[in-house]
Amino acid sequence: MFTSGKGPDRMESLLQNEAAIRLAVFFGVLAAMAGWEVAAPRRRREIPRLIRWTNNLAVVVIDTALVRLVFPVVAVGFALIAAERGWGLFNAYDVPGWIAFLLSVAALDLAIYLQHVMFHAVPALWRLHRMHHADLEFDVTTGLRFHPVEILLSMAIKLAIVAVLGPPAAAVLVFEVLLNATAMFNHSNIRIPPAIDRVLRWVVVTPDMHRVHHSIHPNETNSNFGFNLPWWDRLLGTYRPQPRDGHEAMTIGIEQFRTRRDLWLDRMLIQPLIGPASGYPINRERGSGK
Numbered sequence: 001m002f003t004s005g006k007g008p009d010r011m012e013s014l015l016q017n018e019a020a021i022r023l024a025v026f027f028g029v030l031a032a033m034a035g036w037e038v039a040a041p042r043r044r045r046e047i048p049r050l051i052r053w054t055n056n057l058a059v060v061v062i063d064t065a066l067v068r069l070v071f072p073v074v075a076v077g078f079a080l081i082a083a084e085r086g087w088g089l090f091n092a093y094d095v096p097g098w099i100a101f102l103l104s105v106a107a108l109d110l111a112i113y114l115q116h117v118m119f120h121a122v123p124a125l126w127r128l129h130r131m132h133h134a135d136l137e138f139d140v141t142t143g144l145r146f147h148p149v150e151i152l153l154s155m156a157i158k159l160a161i162v163a164v165l166g167p168p169a170a171a172v173l174v175f176e177v178l179l180n181a182t183a184m185f186n187h188s189n190i191r192i193p194p195a196i197d198r199v200l201r202w203v204v205v206t207p208d209m210h211r212v213h214h215s216i217h218p219n220e221t222n223s224n225f226g227f228n229l230p231w232w233d234r235l236l237g238t239y240r241p242q243p244r245d246g247h248e249a250m251t252i253g254i255e256q257f258r259t260r261r262d263l264w265l266d267r268m269l270i271q272p273l274i275g276p277a278s279g280y281p282i283n284r285e286r287g288s289g290k
Contacts, residue, residue: 018076018077018173018176021173021177022176022177022180025177025180025181026180026181026184029180029181029184029185030140030184033140033184033185033188033190034140036188036190037139037140037188037189037190040190040191041189041190041191042189042190042191042207042208042211042247042248043137043138043189043247043248044248045137045139045189046136046137047136047137047260047263051260051263051264052135052136052137052139052141052263053141055263055264055265055268056135056141056142056144056145057141057144058265059144059145059146059147059148059265059268060144060145062148063146063148063151066148066151066152067151067152067155070152070155071155071156071159074155074159075155075158075159075162075172075176076169076172076173076176077169078159078162078163079162079166079167079168079169079171079172080169082162082163082166083166083168083169086166087163087166088162088163088164088165088166088167089164089165089166090103090104090165090166090167090168091166092166097168100167100168100171101167101168101170101171101174102171104165104167104168104171104172104175105171105174105175105178106229107161107165107167108158108161108165108167108171108172108175109175109179109226109227109228109229109232110229110232111157111158111161112179112227112228113225113226113227113229113232113233113236115154115157116225116226116227117225117238117282119150120221120222120225120280120281120282121281121282122281123277123281124277125150125153126277126280126281127271127272127273127277128147128149128150128153128272129146129147129150130254130256130257130271130272130277130280131145131146131147131150131268131271131272132145132146132147132150133214133221133253133254133280134253134254134256134257134262134268134271135214135252135253135263136252136253136258136260136262136263137189137252138187138189138207138211138214138252139187139188139189140184140187140188140189141187142187142214143183143184143185143186143187143188144183144184145268147268147269147271147272148269149272178228179227179228182204182205182227182228183227183228185204185207186204186205186206186207186209186210186227187207187210188207189207190207192206192207192208197209201230202230203229203230204228204229204230205224205226205227205228205229205230206230208242208247209224209226209230209241210224210226210227211243211247211250211252212224212240212241212242212243213225214252214253215243215245215250215251215252216250216251216252216253216254216255217243217244217245218280220240220243220244221254221280222238222280222282223238223239223240224238224239224240225238254280256274256275257271257274
């Protein structure tokens, strides 16, 4: 499983399995989290699911189509090409497969954490990323709501990381599946007992941990950047355990785009062009008190 998988037959097989695996996990986790949200919600729902879900899921369709259209190969396929051509750190040195696998998953997760911080630090990138934060509620579909341009930039960054790192294709596949699954999990409106949450958030980003990141207060928005592994926030000083207003009372979203009409697909897609990018980029509003 941890080998690079050289050869056209193995490449074709892995690529075919990738699509099936990712699709099965996507629908399985989406259904499981949606059911959990109905059975044990963390916060009261104020906006009908029909409005948010149809538009948020429409973004997913657009994102997926654009990635397939713009990039002739995505991360797993590129990892196989890198292995064939000897590109990247793990293809240049003789590293045991299991070590390369574990280090690759961790390194890719750290890269996504740093990318997330960058999208909060650069105003032009924040204009793209704020569409994710402009959702007025926090549930499983929020974890899928990213502007198409951000998704394209993210894929380009990911391909560059794969070229430099040379991770095993199996590690890239596992990372991609985990990232998608944990993004839906940690954005879900689900209730987890506090004692269990305190333990879980040492090994995975939990919904209560990540919900802080979707607070309307900028100093909370600029914390808890992790999607999968929670360690980077703790190690790099961006961890905030709880929102100051409490999970039930806290306001989700940003100060801009607070009407239900802003939740529609057409409005979401033009958000990067509307209004200032001030307030939320890191260190842009010192002493704002929010």
